[in-house]
Amino acid sequence: MAKSIVKALDGAQAVSNAMRQINPDVVAAYPITPQTAVVQNFSQYVADGIVDTEFVTVESEHAAMSACIGAAAAGGRVMTATASAGLALMWEVVYVAASMRLPIVMSVVNRALSAPLNIHCDHSDSMGARDAGWIQLYAETAQEAYDNTLQAVRIAEHPDLLLPVMSMQDGFITGHGVERVEILDDAEAKKFIGTYQPKHSLLDVDHPATYGAWDFYDFYFEHKRQQTDAMSKAMPIIVQVGEEYGKLTGRKYGIFDPYEMDDAEVAIVVLSSTAGTARTVVKALRKKGVKIGLIKPRVFRPFPARELTEALKDVKAVAVLDRSVSFGAMDGAGPLFLELCAALYSYGNGRGPLAVDYIFGLGGRDVIPAYIEQVAQDLLRIAETGERGDLVRYLGLRE
Amino acid sequence: MPNLEATWKEASWGGVVYEAGNSVEYITGGWRSFRPIRDMKQCTHCMICWVYCPDSSILVKDGKVVGFDYDHCKGCGICAQECPVNVKEPHEYTGQMGKVIQMVPETEFEGW
Numbered sequence: 199m200a201k202s203i204v205k206a207l208d209g210a211q212a213v214s215n216a217m218r219q220i221n222p223d224v225v226a227a228y229p230i231t232p233q234t235a236v237v238q239n240f241s242q243y244v245a246d247g248i249v250d251t252e253f254v255t256v257e258s259e260h261a262a263m264s265a266c267i268g269a270a271a272a273g274g275r276v277m278t279a280t281a282s283a284g285l286a287l288m289w290e291v292v293y294v295a296a297s298m299r300l301p302i303v304m305s306v307v308n309r310a311l312s313a314p315l316n317i318h319c320d321h322s323d324s325m326g327a328r329d330a331g332w333i334q335l336y337a338e339t340a341q342e343a344y345d346n347t348l349q350a351v352r353i354a355e356h357p358d359l360l361l362p363v364m365s366m367q368d369g370f371i372t373g374h375g376v377e378r379v380e381i382l383d384d385a386e387a388k389k390f391i392g393t394y395q396p397k398h399s400l401l402d403v404d405h406p407a408t409y410g411a412w413d414f415y416d417f418y419f420e421h422k423r424q425q426t427d428a429m430s431k432a433m434p435i436i437v438q439v440g441e442e443y444g445k446l447t448g449r450k451y452g453i454f455d456p457y458e459m460d461d462a463e464v465a466i467v468v469l470s471s472t473a474g475t476a477r478t479v480v481k482a483l484r485k486k487g488v489k490i491g492l493i494k495p496r497v498f499r500p501f502p503a504r505e506l507t508e509a510l511k512d513v514k515a516v517a518v519l520d521r522s523v524s525f526g527a528m529d530g531a532g533p534l535f536l537e538l539c540a541a542l543y544s545y546g547n548g549r550g551p552l553a554v555d556y557i558f559g560l561g562g563r564d565v566i567p568a569y570i571e572q573v574a575q576d577l578l579r580i581a582e583t584g585e586r587g588d589l590v591r592y593l594g595l596r597e
Numbered sequence: 598m599p600n601l602e603a604t605w606k607e608a609s610w611g612g613v614v615y616e617a618g619n620s621v622e623y624i625t626g627g628w629r630s631f632r633p634i635r636d637m638k639q640c641t642h643c644m645i646c647w648v649y650c651p652d653s654s655i656l657v658k659d660g661k662v663v664g665f666d667y668d669h670c671k672g673c674g675i676c677a678q679e680c681p682v683n684v685k686e687p688h689e690y691t692g693q694m695g696k697v698i699q700m701v702p703e704t705e706f707e708g709w
Binding site: 216297299300301360397398405406407408409410413416417418419420421423424432 | 601604605610611612613615617668686707
């Protein structure tokens with residue numbers, strides 16, 4: 199296994215350390231809480247001459263992503279970071295990056311969207327961008343945020359994909375929480391990332407190419423179909439990169455992280471840091487003999503529909519915990535639940551668990567083990583009675 | 598000429614155009630609703646139209662204006678507006694007095 203050093207880092211520092219090792223050609227970013235620490239740390243590396251990166255201090259997130267697109271089209275390895283309203287302001291160009299097949303890596307430190315104004319964690323920002331054509335990875339810990347950042351570069355730049363990757367961690371909870379983080383030896387990290395050979399480059403004057411030309415009813419449709427195709431090819435590449443990373447570090451990554459699922463009769467599905475709380479509760483309930491399991495999806499885009507359906511096929515009841523709302527969707531459910539229901543309906547062969555959704559943690563509302571225990575009790579009752587009850591429920595809401 | 602029948606598997610990723618300067622192959626003349634017509638006998642070849650044309654559609658040979666590139670002229674009318682020469686006799690096509698270059702509705706031409 200490769201050398202690494204253990205450090206006490208928060209999630210933001212973990213990501214900026216990954217960026218230091220990646221040493222991108224260009225980083226264009228604008229500060230926004232709680233992402234600020236990511237680019238602040240990184241700009242210090244630039245100022246200290248530790249990295250060679252051209253750091254572009256832009257006037258907005260829209261400009262940040264636009265600069266990233268230009269730099270990536272020029273053939274550079276390009277990164278940025280944002281959160282919340284910053285991602286929302288980027289909106290137009292977030293789609294452009296994916297549609298132009300530019301393998302930009304963006305660190306997102308999840309934060310609620312306004313209004314009312316809130317700086318704390320939920321997933322409305324990145325979930326809002328779920329259909330933009332970016333691969334999406336969600337991290338539970340600072341370690342995962344670091345590991346995903348390094349892997350994101352390899353995934354994005356894979357010649358069969360050329361898709362941008364958004365790498366998420368929970369604002370404050372992970373982003374500002376100090377944890378034990380293993381940082382790979384710099385040389386090993388650089389070797390793992392490798393060098394980037396762009397398919398073509400604006401700066402290659404011997405092979406001139408035009409980027410971002412208009413595309414009407416005659417070709418636009420074909421280009422959109424190509425993006426769908428690229429997404430469909432991403433999962434095995436994400437798995438392959440995760441296995442390679444596992445051999446290097448001892449930390450293998452897959453599509454999702456199952457816990458106590460082998461004989462589970464009920465299961466909880468939740469993204470990011472809350473999976474840690476849920477695992478603690480599942481562990482305690484297992485000691486009491488409760489057959490409960492946990493699935494923490496790591497990859498949300500592309501959505502692992504078949505894989506999750508397979509993992510849940512023997513479960514009687516499943517609870518999805520959603521940290522964002524798709525307003526106006528079925529019963530006011532969240533995006534993770536909606537995707538999972540579509541998967542169970544389409545690939546479950548008419549079988550599969552009864553599924554309920556819990557909206558939780560909006561705007562940073564705390565999630566305590568007692569809430570997860572309540573979910574477990576609900577699931578056991580649903581499994582026993584076969585009666586689902588309310589499709590969408592709320593955790594930690596004053597009612 | 599790009600393959601306009603390319604399937605989604607054949608088209609370039611992200612709409613990148615590899616053929617440099619291939620916009621000449623994109624025929625934009627079909628957008629035109631007014632066609633500039635020059636009275637060749639009364640044109641002084643001052644080249645003002647050539648200077649102003651935003652689509653490089655004034656054809657010139659050996660220092661003389663020889664016609665319009667109707668495959669790419671979008672009929673904006675800037676040449677007719679900027680033409681500094683008034684005809685001394687009625688325009689050979691329109692029969693009207695006015696500029697050497699005059700705009701004529703496309704509906705008056707064959708194939709409309």
